[in-house]
Amino acid sequence: xxxxxxxxxxxxxxxxxxxxxxxxxxxxxxxxxxxxxxxxxxxxxxxxxxxxxxxxxxxxxxxxxxxxxxxxxxxxxxxxxxxxxxxxxxxxxxxxxxxxxxxxxxxxxxxxxxxxxxxxxxxxxxxxxxxxxxxxxxxxxxxxxxxxxxxxxxxxxxxxxxxxxxxxxxxxxxxxxxxxxxxxxxxxxxxxxxxxxxxxxxxxxxxxxxxxxxxxxxxxxxxxxxxxxxxxxxxxxxxxxxxxxxxxxxxxxxxxxxxxxxxxxxxxxxxxxxxxxxxxxxxxxxxxxxxxxxxxxxxxxxxxxxxxxxxxxxxxxxxxxxxxxxxxxxxxxxxxxxxxxxxxxxxxxxxxxxxxxxxxxxxxxxxxxxxxxxxxxxxxxxxxxxxxxxxxxxxxxxxxxxxxxxxxxxxxxxxxxxx
Numbered sequence: 001x002x003x004x005x006x007x008x009x010x011x012x013x014x015x016x017x018x019x020x021x022x023x024x025x026x027x028x029x030x031x032x033x034x035x036x037x038x039x040x041x042x043x044x045x046x047x048x049x050x051x052x053x054x055x056x057x058x059x060x061x062x063x064x065x066x067x068x069x070x071x072x073x074x075x076x077x078x079x080x081x082x083x084x085x086x087x088x089x090x091x092x093x094x095x096x097x098x099x100x101x102x103x104x105x106x107x108x109x110x111x112x113x114x115x116x117x118x119x120x121x122x123x124x125x126x127x128x129x130x131x132x133x134x135x136x137x138x139x140x141x142x143x144x145x146x147x148x149x150x151x152x153x154x155x156x157x158x159x160x161x162x163x164x165x166x167x168x169x170x171x172x173x174x175x176x177x178x179x180x181x182x183x184x185x186x187x188x189x190x191x192x193x194x195x196x197x198x199x200x201x202x203x204x205x206x207x208x209x210x211x212x213x214x215x216x217x218x219x220x221x222x223x224x225x226x227x228x229x230x231x232x233x234x235x236x237x238x239x240x241x242x243x244x245x246x247x248x249x250x251x252x253x254x255x256x257x258x259x260x261x262x263x264x265x266x267x268x269x270x271x272x273x274x275x276x277x278x279x280x281x282x283x284x285x286x287x288x289x290x291x292x293x294x295x296x297x298x299x300x301x302x303x304x305x306x307x308x309x310x311x312x313x314x315x316x317x318x319x320x321x322x323x324x325x326x327x328x329x330x331x332x333x334x335x336x337x338x339x340x341x342x343x344x345x346x347x348x349x350x351x352x353x354x355x356x357x358x359x360x361x362x363x364x365x366x367x368x369x370x371x372x373x374x375x376x377x378x379x380x381x382x383x384x385x386x387x388x389x390x391x392x393x394x395x396x397x398x399x400x401x402x403x404x405x406x407x408x409x410x411x412x413x414x415x416x417x418x419x
Contacts, residue, residue: 006262007140013129013187014137017122018144020081020178024118025148027174030156031092031167038164043099053104060112061119062358069120069351070198073344076191077125080347082182084118087111089175096168114175120354124347127338128189138334139265142327146257150250204341205348210407211340215356217402218333220395222357223364224285224388225326228253231289231368231384232319235296238381239311252316253323264327274332275403279396281329286392288321293385325392339409364391 007015039050072080091110094103123138130137159167205211233246268277291314302308337353338346371384402408 006136010133010137010140011129012185014126016182016186017081017126017129018140020085020182021122021141022144022148022151023174023178024085025145026152026155027088027092027148027171027178029149029152030159030174031095031171033153034156034160034164034167035095038095039104042164045101049101053101053108056105057108057112058362060109061115062112062355062362064113064116065120065355065358066202066348066351067198068117069124069347069349069354070201071117072121072124072347072351073201074191074198076188077121077128077347078182078186078188080121081118081125081186082179084114084116084121085175085179085182086114087117088114089172089179092168092172092175096165096172120347120350123334123350125189127334127346127350128343134335134338135265135269135331136262138331139262139327141334142330143258143261146254146261150254150258201345201348202352205345205352208340210402210409211337211349211352212356213398213402213407214336214340215353216360217395217398218353218357219360219364220391220398221282221285221326221329221333222361223368223391224288224322226361226365227289227368227388228319228322230365231372231388232292232315232322234372235292235318235385236312236315239292239295239302239315240308241302242308245308245312245315248312248316249319252319256320256323257327260324261327261331264324265331268328268332273403274336275399275408278329278332278336279399279403281325281327281332282392282396282399283325284328285322285325286389286396288318288325289385289388289392290318291315291321292318293382296381296385336409 007018010018036050036054039045039053040047045053068080068084087110091107091112091114094107094110098104098107123141126137126141127134155170156167159170228250232249236245236249237243239245271277295311295314302311337349341349368384368387371387375381375383399408
């Protein structure tokens, strides 16, 4: 009830953006987790071609975040959010209607470009509209995003009983409804006159050394967060000998986020500097990889259900600690980003931050994947967990160093909310 009361205290624009994020993640996770299986098994494509289609989608999104953020600053976040949802409607629709490689590549490009547009634009709009309640707004944003990430795969697995195309058309329909709702209800806000071209904005943001150092320091956070989908599920399967244990990892993290995110943010907001809680969250995330390290090195299968449960507990504890760390750090990270520059460039700052984080996550996952392969060959099952532990502690040390050097901004001053 407290969460719903908090939601009602925000203006209509923010409430709509929260529902929008629920729909965005529901539609995304309804389709994308099953796309590789559809391409490989239903359409008979080779693994290389499947990798190309998926890679094009990811590259189209990660490589264009800066453009999406700049467009939000120049054209207004509202229009860019609507355009992004409309493009994803078309992209997901093409996945349902097309079987040929050219059509699938076009669908991948449009779907990725859509994410590059609305991801930074939504966050820029939220930061501008929330004023001095940015931390709570981003905490609620995480709650709705997490709910969508839980609902999407459940709905997708049910719709797959009919056909993949039903999944794709349902996902496209969700984005179509979101597009219409935002076009009808989401308020516009005045856009400040531009002072030059896009390149000038990019030079200003990329030349902000304080901001770049902060973005690089956060690389470990995104690397660790991605292990909810890579290392922890693999560890759960290895520890218990049961494929379904991977789903329990995701479920534990999701339920923790839904139940505790807003309470954690509100409890910490008035208790010390933001750097303190960002650093504490990163340390929690790093330590989350210690309990699973103790059980994933077993060379034998568990002896009965009781042994499997005992082996699962440390992995699930790690998933819970990881989610608690994300809940502690992430809203305050989002809250600080607008404080690095002019309010007129909020979208550009979010765009560059997410571009850097996308590269960091890709590099981090590559390193973790290499460590997982090496661990198997070298008989060192602790190696990938140690890599994540080191990444988290390095990020926490980076934030502490930035705080000591007074590089972190104060919480950005409130600006007029969109009308």
